[in-house]
Amino acid sequence: MDYDTAQNVAGVLKALGHPVRLQIVELLEHGEMCVGDVVEKLGIPQSAASQQLGLMKDKQVLQWRREGAKVFYSIKNPNVIKLLHCVHSHSGKKN
Numbered sequence: 001m002d003y004d005t006a007q008n009v010a011g012v013l014k015a016l017g018h019p020v021r022l023q024i025v026e027l028l029e030h031g032e033m034c035v036g037d038v039v040e041k042l043g044i045p046q047s048a049a050s051q052q053l054g055l056m057k058d059k060q061v062l063q064w065r066r067e068g069a070k071v072f073y074s075i076k077n078p079n080v081i082k083l084l085h086c087v088h089s090h091s092g093k094k095n
Contacts, residue, residue: 012080015059020044021052022084024073028062029081032074 001009016022023042027033033041038049053073056062063076075081 015056015061028075032072034070034072
């Protein structure tokens with residue numbers, strides 16, 4: 001893996017490296033959601049949800065679309081879900 005690729009991969013991993021962001025990705029695994037839905041499901045302030053969604057959008061983890069006044073987010077690359085499942089599975093195992 002060359003340095004530029006390693007930097008890109010590290011950026012994606014960093015974007016996923018927060019408990020709330022992991023919860024958001026897990027929610028979006030089942031389909032797109034608007035910010036209000038994320039806020040309701042996770043019980044977090046709208047500003048926190050928007051901040052986390054924006055960070056993941058900037059790192060190309062999520063994509064978005066606008067419908068009227070609402071912004072809907074979805075997973076941009078399904079490999080992110082595979083990665084999340086892999087790490088989640090690993091974290092539950094005892095050494």
